[in-house]
Amino acid sequence: MHQFIFGIYPYIALTILIFGSIARYETVPFTWKSSSSQLLRRKQLILGSVLFHVGVLTILFGHLFGLLTPLWLIELLGVSHEAKQILAVAVGGVAGVAALLGGAILIHRRLVDPRIRATSSMMDIVILCLLLLQLTLGMLTIFISLQNLDGGEMVKFMMWAQAIFTFDGNAASYTLGAPLLFQLHIFLGLTIFILFPFSRLVHMLSAPVRYVVLRPGWQIVRSRRAKVRPRSTIKPAEQRR
DSSP: OHHHIIIHHHHHHHHHHHHHHHHHHHHHHGSSSSSOOOOHHHHHHHHHHHHHEEEEEEEHHHHHHHSSSSSHHHHHTOOOOHHHHHHHHHHHHHHHHHHHHHHHHHHHHHHHHHHHTOOOOHHHHHHHHHHHHHHHHHHHHHHHHOOOTTTTHHHHHHHHHHHHHHHHHHHHGTTTOOOOOHHHHHHHHHHHHHHHSSSSGGGGGOOHHHHHOOOOOOSSSSOOOOOOOGGSSSSSHHOOO
């Protein structure tokens, strides 16, 4: 089971994430949106959204750079594993608190306001709850990290993540003996990758590159020469038509 979760499951999750997102964009492009409910409750959305997005994006890019930066490059830059872990705990802790506060506001808004609840899908609620759970697990791992500031546990997960992308068959072995909380954090993160193409999270990948490069031309809504006659001048027969 350990080999499956940390050696095979990552490839399943990444495959669904990549090809599922491409398939959705090509087959049902009009569902590729954030489905904003800003018009229904603007003030609460702005506060929660800013806190949540800034926190989550900081954590996301922190994980990407922290896990995928080669060990030799970190050593070349003269950054010790202890300093790197302290930086990760500090930045991740602040970003995690911001994301949790923002997420709590967003989930409260989505569940309590009947208008927003009516416009929300089951996946909207499920994915937001999973993100809040993932943030909570991440915050709890800080207490374990503070007890091991030598950076040893962090190096294990760096080796695991990089082994996945280099197709190392022994990738799962790097997480053996890791605290259960970290393992649950990884498993839930991979599960969110699987759900990503089927949720509103796809808007994270949105960029107007295709629109700018492949735009077919101006969209004419009404010809400039078109004239709209006053309704009073339209004959009854024309109104029926």
